[in-house]
Amino acid sequence: MTDVVTTSAPHATADGGVRHAFLSRILADGLIAVVIAAWWLMSQRLPAIVLPGPWAVGKALVDLFTDPDSLMHIAATALRVIGSVVFATLIGAFLAGLTYYTPVLQDVILKRIQPFLGAMPSLGWAILGLIWFGVADLTVIFIQTAILIPFCLINFTQGLRELDTEIIEMGHSFTRSKRLIFLKLIVPLMLPYTVAALRLAYGVCWKIALVSELFGAETGVGYVMLQAQILSDATTVIATCLVIVVMFAAGDTFVLRPLSRIVAR
Template sequence: MSEAHPQVIGDRPPKGAGDHVAAGASPRESDVRAGRSRSGTQLARARAGLAVLGPVAVLAVWWWVAQSASPLTIPQPVDVARRTVDLMFTAESTHTWTSMVRILVAVVLALAIGSGLVFLARLVPVTESLVTKALLPFLNSVPALGWAILGVIWFGVGNSAVIVVVTLILIPFCMVNMWEGMRNLDTGLQEMARSFTRSRTKMLFRIQVPLLMPYVLAAIRLSFSVGWKVALIAEFFGAQSGLGLVMNRARQSFDTPTVFATIVVVLVIVTVVERLVFDPVSQMFARRSGGGAA
């Protein structure tokens, strides 16, 4: 009787003997990849858990401290939550959304002015030192409180003072982001574009502006969060409405829950806009560019 041999078709090994080889990886490499995948999943779960447990822990500590503290120093979380709801959903929400509109207008103006100055420096090289070494340091060094006081002196108490102050504070943030974007543009793509045209204007609006969109988003994202901080200072001194005015009145009447509530309202709005607007748009730009700046 002849010995029985396993049937081999061509160069394919017996079934089950070379599954890892067929997949283009050795057994050791597959184990390493599986381990990395498990490790990455565990890290993601740990991060998600900390993101939830962190605020819960802070809230628990706050509640515990409030039990023995004076309401004038540390109010009860329930009282703050009640005032937060009032400032977001009742008649008092007018102050919140007034601040929101002012900030949005200021962000648009700051982005337009800041981008215009950066584009001017790029299109007209003789102005580069003026923009980057004189104007930018000046705007970046004036404190928000100084602009707030000047805004009241120049424009009186009202919307104009708040919008101008917030815009002036946000312009440097937009300029820095846009200038950094200009410095990191794809030089290879720009060289290819120069083979078709020598027009600086065409290069700017057809090549550079689309490539700068992730940096535009980064500027808007940063300006929106910083804008809330500046707007409350400006409204504190020179507004007849807005969250800054609410905080000022609460300070005068020692209404600590309302002071806390204004802070919570800003925190909630910025977090919601970050998660529902900026994060999806940032991911979209990252997919298009293979990893954007936003």
């Protein structure tokens, strides 16, 4: 009797689990199907400048990824995103390092620079960048780096705060060289936070890339989008939004997530 109960109970839950998983899958993917169907139905009744159909947008998306001219724009945005993420991570690490090695400056960085950068709207940087540096690749990189620094800084200071003091103490008992402790202990201990900072910055950067390119660039996805908006070309506007989603997902899935798995090990 008890045997039956113990063997049938997991079966029942496993069975329920399978049904549950199936149902939740249906709901999740069903939603996408419903949204696309509703989108298609609505686009039938509305003019294409208001709501283009999913088919037209999909075609525009494929065109954006195959046409050499627009590929150049996507590549320009991607390169600037990568550059800004690297700069912001380096500057964030440097500032966080300052709080660690020169405690006097801790409040300057955490109570002045960090809150200021955090409070600054991305559009503010976009306009300042345009005023100061004009339309150029470096302007966009400046804008994006300025926006990303607070995100990176928070991650690094968090990491330094959670740094195991006992391990560092042990390090001090082995060597007096600060350089050795930095290279052999702090850098490896901070690696997971570095990857977390990179991932966060990468995600934020693709989203704000459009803002920073709307004023400061003559290339890039943001530029393509603004041109489309001026021409009331809703198809391209939606397609460029999806380009951002695709590029973000691709970088995160194929580069950053594997990287964070390697570092976690």
